[in-house]
Amino acid sequence: MCFVAYRSTVFPQLQSKMEALLSSCKLFKHWPSILLGLLVALAIKYIKTYRKRRLRTSSWEQLEGTENVAVEFTLADSAIQPALEEKPHVPFVPGHNLNPNGGRRFYELMRGRRSVRAFNANIKPPIDVVEDCIRAAGTAPSGAHTEPWTFCVVEQLAVKQSVREIVEHEEQINYSTRMHAQWVTDLRPLHTNAVKPYLTDAPYLILIFKQTHGTTTDGRKKLHYYNEISTSIAAGILLCALQAAGLCSLVTTPLNCGPALRRLLERPTNEKLLILLAVGYAEDNCKVPDLERKGLQSIMVKY
Ligand SMILES: Cc1cc2nc3c(=O)[nH]c(=O)nc-3n(C[C@H](O)[C@H](O)[C@H](O)COP(=O)(O)O)c2cc1C
Structure with missing residues (x-):
């Protein structure tokens, strides 16, 4: 109450x-x-x-870290500079060797290319031939004509030995722990392992670096659009040129070796190793796996 x-x-x-x-x-x-x-x-x-x-x-870190992202730019805070200075446009000159059989002949040439893992250490192709092949590679198309590649040609034995030491050290770890059991199983038919005599036997090693960015004349970073695709196309042209010159090659992409090889060759940090190519003539008793290639009907779709 x-x-x-x-x-x-x-x-x-x-x-x-x-x-x-x-x-x-x-x-x-x-x-x-x-x-x-x-x-x-x-x-x-x-x-x-x-x-x-x-x-x-859209910053540099993102561009350097991932290659497959669509490059998106928000340049509101930075002054826009042309990647290329203005060039006059000139009449296009078609190739001189226009040949209706050219494609077939090129196919016949390229079907003979095989990855060679046993090189003749005693016969060295002339450096001019290698230089011509790299010239050919340098004609590759590139994103916004940035030409984002560096071809390091190693012929000194001491440097090749250092390359081999780095690669074999990492490959021991790759084969024993880093690579999945399925990967090791898939490689078995190729008879590859962590020991790489071709790295010292091949008269030339060409280390192909992609440049993640360049530098403008006033010292700013220059965007290298699609640098990995561009450098891979150049590497493909190099393989074709080497084959046309009668040389053998082996494309390798040794896992986890890029930074150490970049330091060995004293390349700047904007260069990342894409491919380590061994080049020379095959050893006399060289054998390659008996591989088949997909036929045209499996790789081409017509619409
Ligand atoms: C991107 C790429 C990476 C490769 N990496 C290696 C490698 O690290 N070691 C190796 O012995 N072969 C390597 N190869 C060679 C392939 O094993 C070879 O091209 C494939 O087995 C087909 O044989 P062929 O080149 O004789 O046609 C590589 C090839 C490519 C295209």
Whole structure:
């Protein structure tokens, strides 16, 4: 009873006091404007964070780390500079050796290419031949004509030995722990293992580096769009040229060796090893696995 009496007298007083306080307080009187202001501030903060994230996505680190992302640029904060200076456009001169059988002849040449893992250490092809092949590779198309490749030709035995030491050390670990059992099983028919005599027997090693970016004349970083695709195309042309010159080759991509080989050859950090190519003549008793190639009907789809 006592509590009911207390409620009926004290509560209405308290309630009216609270109402008076609220109606006198400017903060509560203007709550719709304050709420709107808060919402606008939040929206501005969100837009700023989103823009920063987009800029970071198009930053160098992102380009260097992943190759397969669509390159998206938000250059609002940096001055746009042309990748190429303005060049006049000149009449296109078609190839001189236009030959309807050229494709067939090229196929006949290329079907003879095989990966050779046993090289003749005593016969060294002339360096001019290798240079011509690298010239041919340098004619490859590249993203925005950035030519993002470096071909390091190693012929000194001491350097080849250092390359071999690095590769064999890493390959021991690759074969024993890094590579999945399925990978090791898939390689078994090729008779490959962690011992790589071809790295010292082959008269030339060509280490092909992709340049993740270049430098402009005023010292800024220059974007190398699709540097891995461009360098891979150049490497393909190099393989064809070596075959046309009668030389044998082996494409290798030794796992985890890139940084050590880059340091060995004192290449800058914007260069990443893509392919380590052994080049020379095959050993007399060289054997290759009896592989079959997919036929045209399996690799071409007509529409
Ligand atoms: C991207 C790539 C990486 C390769 N890596 C290696 C390698 O690390 N070691 C090796 O002995 N062969 C390597 N090869 C050679 C392949 O095993 C060889 O091309 C394949 O077995 C087909 O044989 P063929 O080149 O005689 O046609 C590589 C080839 C390519 C295209």
